[in-house]
Amino acid sequence: MARRPTIKDIARRAGVSESAVSFALNGRPGVSEETRARIRRVAEELGWQPNSAARALSGERAGVVGLVLARPAHTLGVESFFLQLVSGVQEVLGAARTALLFQVVEDLDAECALYRRWWAERRVDGVLVVDPRTRDPRPGLLAGLGLPAVTVGEARPAPALSSVRADDARAMAQILDHLHGLGHRRIVHVAGLPELAHTARRIASLRAEAQRRGLRPQEVRSVPTDYSDTEGAAATRRVLNEPAPPTALVYDNDVMAVAGAGVAAELGIPVPGRLSLVAWDDSALCRVTHPRLTALVRDTAAFGRLAAEELLAVLGGGQPRVRLAEQPRLEPRESTAPPPPAY
Amino acid sequence: MARRPTIKDIARRAGVSESAVSFALNGRPGVSEETRARIRRVAEELGWQPNSAARALSGERAGVVGLVLARPAHTLGVESFFLQLVSGVQEVLGAARTALLFQVVEDLDAECALYRRWWAERRVDGVLVVDPRTRDPRPGLLAGLGLPAVTVGEARPAPALSSVRADDARAMAQILDHLHGLGHRRIVHVAGLPELAHTARRIASLRAEAQRRGLRPQEVRSVPTDYSDTEGAAATRRVLNEPAPPTALVYDNDVMAVAGAGVAAELGIPVPGRLSLVAWDDSALCRVTHPRLTALVRDTAAFGRLAAEELLAVLGGGQPRVRLAEQPRLEPRESTAPPPPAY
DNA sequence: GCCCCGAACTAAACCGCATTAGTTCCGGCC
């Protein structure tokens, strides 16, 4: 096991003091250019990297940001959203030599406890808060602790926090444009968890858009689920068995959309002949069903990059602000068509 | 922003020296039981948590382990395997107050570079190595650095490393038992990346099992893919268009299996009437298709727990060893049936 | 020729904890 070189090794080898090494490698004044170059060369030779603990201890940043995912274990994994987001986050963090502490916990209480612990342990410089809720204890907690944070998907964060989010209202309007334009008048939105802020925004937007078009609440409405394939399928079955079933369904994620397509197949309802389907979020799933699903395509990795950039900006002392993600695009595929004339 | 309490604060408040506090809170001798209790109480009141950087700096563990996922960004996310694994890993790590540094990188070179950096920065105490390959530079590198590691999915790791893995050979035998028992004689295994060690094991096992049953290589064989829905679909289309197409297909992951089911539907080939499908790894996906897919069910979270336990054991000074995951179970659903009599 | 100043560098303190080397005090023993 090789020994890790320290600045002491560099200092000895370059014939200078340890402080000179520190100055040289951090680009501060106090050493001549020749010395700086020499020290740099030696550090390079030795393959030196600053000990992250020592750095963190002497007041610098820890070089770590945290991301907690509070979800029951069994709902994990099928959705493409998270790994995409995380991969975008890391593109930006990696370039800034910042690591990502990632943790999956069972619920919101555990998440809050974890923030407290991370703060007390000085383990992270800041956190990305995902799945913001309508009444969310986290922004207040983080603001109180003074732990820098960026909420991902929140419209009105606590004043002290930055936020990045998508324009869900406009996206929903886009979907309604598409379906209404095709002639659909009875539309059900199979929504995700209603406590989540973005779900609430989508539901509100659906209602507003419907009203704007003179459609009544019994014709166009949202039904809540927990995002799982099971509840997505159950909700689909329920609304399709109503006396005047919808002619179009909008799903809040790809997994439920695929599950819904399965239910339609099982009930013998042709898609898009008698039923149109739209998925919010695209992924391989939407392209492997038959017919392929019309989907709202978002660049989730770009969203992650935006979030990471914003967090780094906050860590660098920037002012908190709200940034909007690039507008998603509706990709029409074979699962949407005009409703049957009979209706 | 509240100030984080340190042992100095505790010492002052409890009227003892800092060392007494350290002794008391770490359960070592040198303080009386009353004093220990008092110090514990004060620490509790103040909400003290050890500063992770200071701990790491004074020779203790950093309390962090790393996990690097080397995959091009676009192949991320649809598979359920990883988040499940990670959630299992964290159940165990969380209990041991150990954090997980998680990073997504583009390729193996970047992964190796990251291990070097983490090692030099003393950022992690150990790492979990996933996606082991047939000729893998990582175990050698890690052994050379002296960075404790557990490979997840490797049969014969470098002698210095621990490993947890599944018994792919027996699982494959199980699948062949099922299909052969139903009467299938022409079977294609749509495999994942051939460089991955577990893919190689599955391919070898398929060949061995076929031979044992007197089936020829042109009847029972593996075709490689990159795990994506695209290649899974392409491979399916290719083999189904052959003069003597297989009557059963075994897919190395759930995403490809669902994509394959889509291709069969598109080609008008009834499942399971003329074609049986098996997915390696179960997930919501396998239950939303029609028919639902027969799948090899593994407890991936348990696999993650096993890996984390083993890594903690290694960090605690345990001997390197190889541990087998619980045997997976084949869950027959509607996608497998006897082949058509004509064949 | 002396003084002052800034550039270039070194010494030392500090971050928060673990740990080793003392120190104090008390009781038991001869």
Next chain:
DNA sequence: GGCCGGAACTAATGCGGTTTAGTTCGGGGC
């Protein structure tokens, strides 16, 4: 009564950096 030993505690050191407070030295100004 003096000595020894152990329990209970304190002081001091180190981990590997950053940073502040010196120190040295050479050159320019008067």
